[in-house]
Amino acid sequence: MMQLYYEAADGTILNLMQNGIYAQDPEALTQNTWSYTTISGVNGLARVKRFYKNVQTAKMKLSIMAADKEEFNTIMYEMHRIFEKDVRNMTPGKIWWNNFYKEGFVYSTSNDDYEELFESVEHEIEFLSVNPSWIRRTTYQYRAQANETGTLDYPRDYGYDYDRSDILEVLENKCIGEANFELIFYGAAVDPQITIGGNVYGLETTLKEGEYATVNSITKKIRQYSITGEETNIFDKRDRENNIFQKIPEGILAVLRSKEMQVDITLYDERGEPEWI
Template identity: 30%
Template sequence: MRSLSYVCASTGETIPLEGPDIWAQTAEGLRGREWSYTLGYRSLTGVSRTAREAELDLTYVRCPEKVDWTRRLFDADVAAGTPGMFDADGWTTRAYVVKAEPQTITPVIIQQKLTVVMLDGIWRKAGEVQRFWSDSLQPGLDLDYPHDYEHDYKPTTRNATAHNPQPTAMPFQMTIFGPATAPAITIGGNRYKLTTDIPSGAFATIVGIAGRKSVTLTAENGDVTDIFAKAERGDGLDGGNYIFQPIPPGDSPVEWRGFGFDLTVFEEESEPPWT
């Protein structure tokens, strides 16, 4: 990895771990991966990626004051119960640093072996924002005739697709912009629907990441309201009407009408990619 840092949740401060004065060397402990599972008769069940412990060697060069600084930030997150974040080239994972054992102490170098609890078992990175425009920003969707007919003509097909570069379904964040009345979006056969209106100038945000699922409405003045109860969850995962349904792999057809929305697919890996 080219860059590695720890972001303290309690203060927002970032600890660079790739030098010039604090080094994590190759950080091989953070690179490992492990699945949790139960063995059966010629089978594997209960497969998941759970929290695990890892070791991280840190070397401080001519900066004993930074040993104190990093300790205070690591401990602040553990004491507050708010996990910090390791960031490796933009791939992030939530973690606590729960232990430090001195290895070498000289006037120039202090080396410590840290014990890290990695909570997610995975690393995530946000993909590029995929934008799906409102009808007003897409001319030619409706046929225009010089006089009225007894029925309306169906809007032309947008041929829009949502893209997930991973070979498995991935979590997402979706932002729906007002004005919109009970907005519904279909991606790959699943309907994502809110049973509430979004006023002009406001937007709804749906976060479908495990452990962080939320649905909020941000008003034009910036006020944020929890509207989790206004999100349809149907029969849950793979039920066809689940607000947090992960985005399928590859390209999926998208259907919506009237409003505009943004979609960000989060890629997940068991360890930070090597390339």
């Protein structure tokens, strides 16, 4: 069964397919439009210079049907409070379509066909997406393994120098093109790094047991967290010889790390439409 719900910035969930709220035309949310610019080409004919996406809006009708007046008022009040709070706080929520989400605000609502005797109304919402893409997050976990000494001789050349303290694994990026990502390095580790598809992602910092550091290519933030949860900006601790925010290429990629290194890699699959089912 399809899942469709709104997740507020504070984590509150509003189901849009049950409990008295029923989306009538969720496919309206899947509209996908690229904007474009043109330049004059030879013979005066225009040609496309680039494609890009702006913020987008979509309208969706919700049928509100309650068992009694009290339930109806509760549904309408809670729905308005959730949407209104995110707009007033300027904190986008998420509309989830199964495993995909789109960030934005429900910034406009209207009502039609109110039936007081049946505690029902047709409630139209308009969603403003701050990021026009549907996003699915997929996390790959790489954990510590028993260490050995010596050298490794793989049957094919991956273009890396490594010994038995390293491990060579794979990561498959099934996204459409390069993918944004978040890395989480776990302590204990000194100068943690990982090589993905030939690019080195590394930090010049020390992580104690229980500490971790995050690298996010979307926000361009690098943070370190202590055991107690204290957050420190360690942007200046990045490996400056490599681009730590380089997107992850599409396809099957070699992943090189030390066997003691523990790291999570989350890929952001960004696309114009979610997977329908």
